[in-house]
Each structure stands twice: as C-alpha cells, then as structure tokens.
Amino acid sequence: MKNVLIAAIVLSALLNGALFVLLIRSKRNTPNPTVKEEFFTSRIVALENEIAGLRVDNECVTDQLKSLSTLITQVSKDDLVGKDTFFNEILRGLLTLFPEADSGYIAKIDRNDWSFVACRGYDFERLKPFRYRREFFGLFPVPTELDNASDALIERVPPYMKEIFSEAFPQVSRSLTMDLEVGGQVIGNFCIDIRKGNAVSFSERTLRGFRDYCQILASLMTVQKYIVMQGRFQKDIVYSMVKILEIYDSYTKGHSEHVAMLAEQIGKTLGLPVSDLQTLYWAGLVHDIGKILVPTSILNKPGKLTLDEYEMVKKHPVWGYQVLNTSEELQEIAFIIKHHHERWDGNGYPDRLSGVDIPLLSRILALVDTYDSMTSDRAYRTSLSPEDAKHIIARLSGNQFDPSLVETFLSLPSQ
Ligand SMILES: [Fe+2]
Numbered sequence: 001m002k003n004v005l006i007a008a009i010v011l012s013a014l015l016n017g018a019l020f021v022l023l024i025r026s027k028r029n030t031p032n033p034t035v036k037e038e039f040f041t042s043r044i045v046a047l048e049n050e051i052a053g054l055r056v057d058n059e060c061v062t063d064q065l066k067s068l069s070t071l072i073t074q075v076s077k078d079d080l081v082g083k084d085t086f087f088n089e090i091l092r093g094l095l096t097l098f099p100e101a102d103s104g105y106i107a108k109i110d111r112n113d114w115s116f117v118a119c120r121g122y123d124f125e126r127l128k129p130f131r132y133r134r135e136f137f138g139l140f141p142v143p144t145e146l147d148n149a150s151d152a153l154i155e156r157v158p159p160y161m162k163e164i165f166s167e168a169f170p171q172v173s174r175s176l177t178m179d180l181e182v183g184g185q186v187i188g189n190f191c192i193d194i195r196k197g198n199a200v201s202f203s204e205r206t207l208r209g210f211r212d213y214c215q216i217l218a219s220l221m222t223v224q225k226y227i228v229m230q231g232r233f234q235k236d237i238v239y240s241m242v243k244i245l246e247i248y249d250s251y252t253k254g255h256s257e258h259v260a261m262l263a264e265q266i267g268k269t270l271g272l273p274v275s276d277l278q279t280l281y282w283a284g285l286v287h288d289i290g291k292i293l294v295p296t297s298i299l300n301k302p303g304k305l306t307l308d309e310y311e312m313v314k315k316h317p318v319w320g321y322q323v324l325n326t327s328e329e330l331q332e333i334a335f336i337i338k339h340h341h342e343r344w345d346g347n348g349y350p351d352r353l354s355g356v357d358i359p360l361l362s363r364i365l366a367l368v369d370t371y372d373s374m375t376s377d378r379a380y381r382t383s384l385s386p387e388d389a390k391h392i393i394a395r396l397s398g399n400q401f402d403p404s405l406v407e408t409f410l411s412l413p414s415q
Helices: 002-029 033-075 085-097 149-156 159-168 204-248 255-270 274-286 289-293 307-313 316-324 328-338 360-374 386-395 403-411
Strands: 103-110 113-120 144-147 172-182 185-195
Touching (some): 085 113, 103 172, 149 159, 149 185, 185 204, 204 255, 204 289, 255 274, 255 360, 274 360, 316 328, 328 360, 360 386
Antiparallel strands (some): 103 113, 103 185, 144 172
C-alpha cells in the first residue's frame, strides 16, 4: 500500500512537471498580440496600396489599348490609307496617348533624306516641301529624352535652314524621340514634345510605352508604303489597258480620262463617299475596255454601221464586264461598266434595266459618256459644242438619263 502511495505521489509530481513545462513552452511560442496586429495591419495596408496602384495602371493600359485600337481602325479605312492625311490622323491619335505631350512630328527617312510627313504644333506647310539631311537631326536607335531640342537643332543647321526651322518649330522644353525601324532599316523618326511653360517632364508611363508605340508606328508606315505601291501598280495596269484601247480605237483617245474626271466631278457634287468616287473614276477609265474585242474595221468605220455591226458593238459592256470580273478587286467596277449603256426608260442594253434599278454609278457614266462622245470628233461626225450637247442632254432627261442627274450635271460650272 505504501508502495502504491509513493508511486501515486511520484506520478502526480511528474504530470504537474510536464504540464508546467508545456505551459512555459506554450507561453514562449506565442507572440505579443499587439506586435502581431501591427505586423498584419502594415502588410494589409501595403497590399492594398499595391492593388490600388495595379488597378490604376491596369485602367490606364486598358484606356491606351482602346485608344490604340480606335486609332488603328481609323487609319485602316480605305479612304484614308494612301492619303496625305494618313499620318496626320496617326499623329493626332498617338498624341492622345501621351497627355503631357502637346506637340510632335512624324518624319520619313529614306537613306540620308529626312522629310516631315505629319506635325502637330509645328508649321507643317513650311517644313513639308523640303528634304533635309538626316545627320542634322541625329541618330536615335533607342527612346531618347532631349532638353531644348529645337534650340539645339537650329544652332547646328546651315544658315538657310535656320530661318525655316526658327519659324516652323515650336519652343519646346523637353522632347522624346526615337527612330522608326523595320527589318533593321531606319524608315522614319517619331518625336513628341512638351512646350516651354507647360508640363515639366514626361510621365513614367510615357517613357515606358514610347518604344512600343514607335514599333507600332513603324509597322503602320510600312503598311502604308505597300498600299501606296500596290495602288500605283494597279493604276499603271489600268492606264496601260486604256492606252492599248486608245491605240486600237483611235477615236477614244482622251475620252476615257474625260469620262472618269467628269463622272468623279458629278459624284463629288452629289456628295458620294470617297470609295464610290474612286470606283467611279476607275470605272470611267475602263468603261469601254470591252471594245478591244470589237474588230477595228467596225470601230473605226467612217460610215454608218450595219445592224449586225451595231449588235457587235453593243456587246462591249458585257465583254468588258467579263474581262474585269475575273479579278476580285475589280468586280465592283466590272458591274458598273456592264450597265453604262442602260437607259432610264428601260430601252438600253444589255439588260434593259430602268430607273433606279440601274446602278447609280452606271447612270452617271451613261450621262457623261454620251456628253463627252457628243463633244468630241467621231469617225462618222464632227463634234458638237458644249452648249448644243447640253441642250440634247436636257432633252433626253427622263428618257435616256436620270432626271436628277441631268439637273446636277447642268448645274456644274463648266465641262
Ligand atoms: Fe461604251
């Protein structure tokens, strides 16, 4: 019994000892509640600040992407690409992405030739006519910040350029510039400025994003260059076709170009969109291209045509349509020239369409084609005066021609 009592006392002492040790350890491992709160509070505040900063950055990036997307959509429009205003629109859009910049320019560089293609805050008309040596401006393979760039440039150019630059350049305090490069070749330069007395410096965001925007701008410049080249190529091909027709049919010399210009003039007076004016011009140039398939003995016959000969000549709108319709690019033009001999009263050819069923551009071509034919010499008759031709056109209003177009045509200042 004594042994049992001793064992119970020893066991109790051991348990109490263990509990005491555990209590001490537990106390040692638990931090002070005040320190813990402070630690977590400061981390939470730091994280909140970080998240708020990221949110602002994210909103700015989203806004910039939206602006950039709008800009690319705008400058990709058919009626803008290839035009002088193309780079002005790009520059206007780019400057909205850098709110602290209040002026800037885009320059084109061709080997050592530097020319301004768009300016904001500069006198573009004064700068545009000249080509400058690139070395005056310097090399900027990376984004470069410059102080008083225009003053420094005016200092180092030859005397004859000092006057131009002094008059055309704004007083700027800070500029950010970079050369535009594609495939290792420098094709241009982009510069944005802060005028004297305005913002102090470029924002961190502008400095970070400038290189990316320069790369986008370089791509847009390249696209523009190829589109202009492609346009020239197409134009050359169409002109060649028209020249071949003029050699073939001596009486059409100059006729196609007159028809194209006059048709475009009517289109402008009617307020047609630029894309329609372009179609009208090209359709005017090639409207008689199908005549290449009509024998020269018929085309250049001095006397009256037989019924069979006339029926063959009447096929030229459809033949022209078939030739041009094989090209996807020329299908709209093909459709317009197919119907350039339809009449308002439905007695024309090839499909005897009438009234507004005849495409508007074909109705315009029909009118100016007849007018220009009447006012130029033909194998079978001499030309009429513009006044006499206009009287005949007026008489045919509502029969052969669309009355509203006749009214527009007769209101034009002179043909
Ligand atoms: Fe014709």
